[in-house]
Amino acid sequence: MTFSIVASDGVDVGVAVASKFVAVGAVVPHAEAGVGAVATQCYANPRLGRVILALLQHRSPREALEKALAQDAEREIRQVGVVNARGEAYVHTGGKCPYYAGHIVGNGYAALGNILAGPEVLEAMAKAFETKRGELVDKLLAALEAGDRAGGDRRGRQSAALLVLRPGGGYLGLSDTYVDIRVDDHPNPVEELKRIFHIWELTLLQREDPSDVVSKRDVAAEVQRALKKLGFYRGEVTGVWDEATEEAFRDWAGYENFENKIRDDDKIWGTVYRYLLSKLNG
Structure with missing residues (x-):
């Protein structure tokens, strides 16, 4: 039926x-x-x-x-x-x-x-x-x-x-x-x-639009603020994507089960970036 x-x-x-x-x-x-x-x-x-x-x-x-x-x-x-x-x-x-x-x-x-x-x-x-x-x-x-x-x-x-x-x-x-x-x-x-x-x-699923990426350098401050609010980043909001920011971002990505969405370059997938910001604004 x-x-x-x-x-x-x-x-x-x-x-x-x-x-x-x-x-x-x-x-x-x-x-x-x-x-x-x-x-x-x-x-x-x-x-x-x-x-x-x-x-x-x-x-x-x-x-x-x-x-x-x-x-x-x-x-x-x-x-x-x-x-x-x-x-x-x-x-x-x-x-x-x-x-x-x-x-x-x-x-x-x-x-x-x-x-x-x-x-x-x-x-x-x-x-x-x-x-x-x-x-x-x-x-x-x-x-x-x-x-x-x-x-x-x-x-x-x-x-x-x-x-x-x-x-x-x-x-x-x-x-x-x-x-x-x-x-x-x-x-x-x-x-x-x-x-x-x-x-x-x-x-x-790894099927993002290849053009849907953001530069870590361009969004460092926003990412730091979001990660700070969520308890993953404890430094100052400097707008510089340093090792502490990268470590905090990777920790958050693993927490949210996004480990297969972490890139090894200076970019973040737009889908992941927008999800992070939704947590900041939630």
């Missing part, structure tokens, strides 16, 4: 999902970097996720899905979407999935859902995904938001999740988890998911 989208851009693979169901992110999304993504929903059988991902290593999405479902006696009440890392997608919507149930398969994605307000939910998701510019994560969020605005799950709202994997794209390059966030119970879960994503993006 869910609407979701599985997609790949040839590098990233991911799933975005929302539902009138608690903690939908614990049931629907499955993915493996370099392999593909799966959404298991409608009286979901989450075991199918890992089975299909294993089969995708050597089979097409259609072959993998059909082979997995052949062992499921309840396949007519299941809905499963699959995409491989090349962007080839396939969906099974069982004949007994509750109305309205359906899916749209496009270039690099598949949108699917059941107990929807109507086909307009899937149509809105497909259009948003196809027209949104940016990375896969941006396109998935746009699709989920569009489906929600078009009526989504006709029973209401409760939870949402977003999972995007990229080879080596995780924290400090030590995992494949590019984005993995969930809203388990909320009156407006898609909007809350977007809010959490903005925090994740600011803190963990």
Whole structure:
């Protein structure tokens, strides 16, 4: 009883999902970097996720899905979407999935859902995904938001999740988890998911505009005042970026989990600088 989208851009693979169901992110999304993504929903059988991902290593999405479902006696009440890392997608919507149930398969994605307000939910998701510019994560969020605005799950709202994997794209390059966030119970879960994503993006994703930087020399006084107010800098506000200022700035960045946003030159990312000033003015 869910609407979701599985997609790949040839590098990233991911799933975005929302539902009138608690903690939908614990049931629907499955993915493996370099392999593909799966959404298991409608009286979901989450075991199918890992089975299909294993089969995708050597089979097409259609072959993998059909082979997995052949062992499921309840396949007519299941809905499963699959995409491989090349962007080839396939969906099974069982004949007994509750109305309205359906899916749209496009270039690099598949949108699917059941107990929807109507086909307009899937149509809105497909259009948003196809027209949104940016990375896969941006396109998935746009699709989920569009489906929600078009009526989504006709029973209401409760939870949402977003999972995007990229080879080596995780924290400090030590995992494949590019984005993995969930809203388990909320009156407006898609909007809350977007809010959490903005925090994740600011803190963990390294995709700033290269031109969005400020010179430490130009903002030294403002940074010193902010760090002094926050208790990280104990010197005088001199307007000179010295070793004490650098140490205080790095201490604050680590405290705020921005360690992967520290540059080794004489610049600060604009996103981090503005966040620091927001703390000063907060």
